[in-house]
Amino acid sequence: MSAATDAPAPAYRRVRRRWGAPLLFLAPAALLFVAFLAVPIGYALYLSFRGMRVTGGGPFGLRQETWVGLDNYVAVLTDPELVAGLGRLGIYGIIAVPLTLGLALAFALLLDLPRVRGARFARTAIFIPYAVPGVVATLLWGFLYLPSTSPGNWILERVGLDGIDVLHGGMLFPSVANIAIWGGVGFNMIILYTSLRGIPADVYEAARLDGAGEWDIAYRIKIPLVAPALTLTGLFALIGTLQVYGEPATLRPMTSAISQTWVPLMMIYRDAFARDNLSLAAASSVALALGTLVVSVVLLRVTQKRSFGESS
Amino acid sequence: MMRKPIPVVATLSAVALTLAACSSGSGSGGDDTEADGPITLDYWAWGTAQQPMVDAWNAAHPDIQVKRTDAGGGTDSSAKLVTATRADNAPDVALVEYNTLPAMIVAGVAADISEHADGLESEFAPGVWSQSTFDGATYGVPQDAGPQALTYNKARFDELGIEVPTTWEEFAKAAEKVHEADPDTYITTFAPDDFGSLAAFAQQAGAEWWSVDGDTWTVDFDDPATVAVVDYWQDLIDRDLVSAEPLLTPEWNAKVNDGEVLSWPAGLWAAGVLYGVAEESAGDWAMAPLPEWEEGNPAVGFQGGSAVVVTTSAEHPEAAAEFARWMGTAEEASAAQIEQGQYPASLSGQELTLESDPPLLMPQQKDYWETAAEITRTTVPEISWGPNTNVASSAFQDAMSKAVTNGTPLRDALTEIEAEVVGDMETAGFEVAKK
Numbered sequence: 087m088s089a090a091t092d093a094p095a096p097a098y099r100r101v102r103r104r105w106g107a108p109l110l111f112l113a114p115a116a117l118l119f120v121a122f123l124a125v126p127i128g129y130a131l132y133l134s135f136r137g138m139r140v141t142g143g144g145p146f147g148l149r150q151e152t153w154v155g156l157d158n159y160v161a162v163l164t165d166p167e168l169v170a171g172l173g174r175l176g177i178y179g180i181i182a183v184p185l186t187l188g189l190a191l192a193f194a195l196l197l198d199l200p201r202v203r204g205a206r207f208a209r210t211a212i213f214i215p216y217a218v219p220g221v222v223a224t225l226l227w228g229f230l231y232l233p234s235t236s237p238g239n240w241i242l243e244r245v246g247l248d249g250i251d252v253l254h255g256g257m258l259f260p261s262v263a264n265i266a267i268w269g270g271v272g273f274n275m276i277i278l279y280t281s282l283r284g285i286p287a288d289v290y291e292a293a294r295l296d297g298a299g300e301w302d303i304a305y306r307i308k309i310p311l312v313a314p315a316l317t318l319t320g321l322f323a324l325i326g327t328l329q330v331y332g333e334p335a336t337l338r339p340m341t342s343a344i345s346q347t348w349v350p351l352m353m354i355y356r357d358a359f360a361r362d363n364l365s366l367a368a369a370s371s372v373a374l375a376l377g378t379l380v381v382s383v384v385l386l387r388v389t390q391k392r393s394f395g396e397s398s
Numbered sequence: 399m400m401r402k403p404i405p406v407v408a409t410l411s412a413v414a415l416t417l418a419a420c421s422s423g424s425g426s427g428g429d430d431t432e433a434d435g436p437i438t439l440d441y442w443a444w445g446t447a448q449q450p451m452v453d454a455w456n457a458a459h460p461d462i463q464v465k466r467t468d469a470g471g472g473t474d475s476s477a478k479l480v481t482a483t484r485a486d487n488a489p490d491v492a493l494v495e496y497n498t499l500p501a502m503i504v505a506g507v508a509a510d511i512s513e514h515a516d517g518l519e520s521e522f523a524p525g526v527w528s529q530s531t532f533d534g535a536t537y538g539v540p541q542d543a544g545p546q547a548l549t550y551n552k553a554r555f556d557e558l559g560i561e562v563p564t565t566w567e568e569f570a571k572a573a574e575k576v577h578e579a580d581p582d583t584y585i586t587t588f589a590p591d592d593f594g595s596l597a598a599f600a601q602q603a604g605a606e607w608w609s610v611d612g613d614t615w616t617v618d619f620d621d622p623a624t625v626a627v628v629d630y631w632q633d634l635i636d637r638d639l640v641s642a643e644p645l646l647t648p649e650w651n652a653k654v655n656d657g658e659v660l661s662w663p664a665g666l667w668a669a670g671v672l673y674g675v676a677e678e679s680a681g682d683w684a685m686a687p688l689p690e691w692e693e694g695n696p697a698v699g700f701q702g703g704s705a706v707v708v709t710t711s712a713e714h715p716e717a718a719a720e721f722a723r724w725m726g727t728a729e730e731a732s733a734a735q736i737e738q739g740q741y742p743a744s745l746s747g748q749e750l751t752l753e754s755d756p757p758l759l760m761p762q763q764k765d766y767w768e769t770a771a772e773i774t775r776t777t778v779p780e781i782s783w784g785p786n787t788n789v790a791s792s793a794f795q796d797a798m799s800k801a802v803t804n805g806t807p808l809r810d811a812l813t814e815i816e817a818e819v820v821g822d823m824e825t826a827g828f829e830v831a832k833k
Contacts (some may be wrong), residue, residue, distance in 0.1 A: 374704055
């Protein structure tokens with residue numbers, strides 16, 4: 087990044103005179119960006135200020151799209167369900183994010199130990215759940231959770247205990263988070279593991295000569311050195327949490343405990359498709375996107391100093 | 399952060415592909431003009447009965463060919479119809495559930511077909527016909543009807559010594575008896591998210607959630623009739639005499655197969671659905687009239703059922719209306735429908751069932767169709783759904799599920815639902831009377 091601006095000035099000026107080639111190279115990406123990102127975002131913004139209102143008289147008057155100003159934003163921001171949904175998202179995130187990252191880091195460190203056996207097999211086995219599509223994984227877990235089809239309950243009943251229903255009450259959040267953790271650990275582990283393999287071996291050698299054990303090496307050398315990768319996976323996990331939709335939406339038909347507004351994205355889906363209110367859904371989407379942006383920027387600011395302190 | 403450069407060739411070909419996809423996606427079929435060759439109608443419909451019916455039409459009408467697409471079940475299909483109409487590429491004809499039809503009208507999906515509906519009214523019983531006619535205009539041709547009945551596991555009823563209940567009071571007593579005989583077994587399920595089912599129970603009790611007088615709507619979800627219905631179920635839930643959970647989940651299906659859920663009060667289509675999830679227990683089941691709220695008043699409500707509508711995007715409305723009429727009234731259509739276990743909406747179709755075999759779930763019940771005809775003769779005469787049934791259905795699912803999960807009164811949930819429905823109607827600009 088900084089290398090480009092430090093390039094020798096005369097050469098830079100010569101290139102600058104010829105705009106044709108760079109523009110040509112930029113065009114496809116710019117075109118795609120405009121067509122599939124900028125225009126849809128602009129349209130969503132536009133929609134968020136519109137609404138369907140009855141125009142003709144009569145009990146079955148047609149609804150027409152008209153300008154409604156900030157009505158949709160007022161409705162979204164004063165809806166207690168949005169706050170409740172964000173609260174549920176928070177609980178889910180507090181369970182899912184640290185466990186996903188913690189397990190991923192633990193597995194990566196274990197696999198990185200010298201003379202570890204079965205590393206290839208273990209790495210693949212931990213990674214495979216990531217390859218299972220979210221909806222399929224949720225359906226599989228759904229069968230495992232429901233009392234009448236759960237093998238766990240089958241065993242509990244055989245030994246004379248009562249079965250448990252993990253899709254209600256206090257077990258609901260861990261059950262939903264578990265699906266995401268199961269699917270996400272492998273991906274995060276690979277990123278952290280790759281980052282660990284990039285650390286030169288002589289660092290460890292020096293540490294060992296100074297009498298450090300494997301625990302000290304992991305705690306004092308490996309973890310600080312993979313901090314940028316941890317920040318990156320943490321950011322992904324956070325954004326992933328704000329966008330959680332597939333797991334609870336797929337589980338919803340199986341339990342009364344998950345509402346259509348359980349998390350913000352489910353509420354957006356409901357408004358857009360179950361209630362035919364695209365404008366309200368657009369307003370919620372804009373609000374959620376802005377919120378995500380703010381959280382991401384804050385997180386990056388806070389962590390950047392610590393993780394990328396020297397390089398930036 | 400560094401970004402991986404995208405190879406230019408790949409990008410260009412992606413753009414080209416996208417543009418090609420865009421240009422081929424326009425239009426809804428049936429681009430040919432009436433003058434040259436046969437016209438093609440696009441038809442969106444779900445369910446096993448549809449393809450055989452469409453095939454029969456195509457064989458008999460070489461000039462008007464119909465292409466059927468399964469765009470998902472009632473709710474999904476309706477949601478997609480609204481979106482497709484906005485994008486001006488909706489199909490010409492579509493199947494729509496009665497309770498979402500008003501929402502399809504105000505969203506501009508369903509076209510007024512009154513001018514193509516001469517003599518159609520006499521083909522249907524008044525209660526059925528009223529579900530596709532609003533404010534004096536006809537918006538669809540009824541195709542199948544779902545008057546409520548009690549589909550029950552006769553083998554298990556006999557085993558536990560339970561008589562088929564004819565009133566809801568007897569039903570509650572039977573629920574006690576079942577649960578005493580086998581604590582793991584419930585007489586039925588109360589599904590808190592099943593809007594259509596409670597709507598029908600409430601109709602049976604005399605509720606009218608939406609009514610319209612001139613241009614003014616009245617919305618009443620917590621009327622005495624509906625409150626009495628939810629109080630009845632509340633009592634059964636509180637005493638653990640029915641299981642309160644969603645239907646047709648892997649959990650529920652397993653219980654039905656294991657004989658732990660013994661009956662399902664639902665539309666007449668229940669036999670087909672149960673056969674789909676519990677095929678092995680075919681022969682154990684039977685159908686009886688729904689229990690009555692007051693003895694001697696056999697009127698029941700409708701749950702589900704659908705009509706064929708012509709969309710406002712149709713390029714050949716006349717041909718589309720002809721197809722819709724044929725699907726609802728022709729003998730070949732009804733025959734194909736009955737074979738798949740559906741109950742036709744038309745009087746002639748219902749007559750035809752009397753010569754047909756009982757559904758696969760209860761091959762031993764020879765009087766199945768006679769009983770069905772009797773039930774249909776005594777349905778609630780007039781049902782009026784509101785212009786935002788979709789909002790009501792979604793508010794209902796969450797409010798009732800929350801009440802069941804948290805153990806709060808179902809009757810309070812009704813008040814919540816009403817507030818949401820009225821709020822939505824007022825925002826949209828409908829006139830709603832204050833109660």
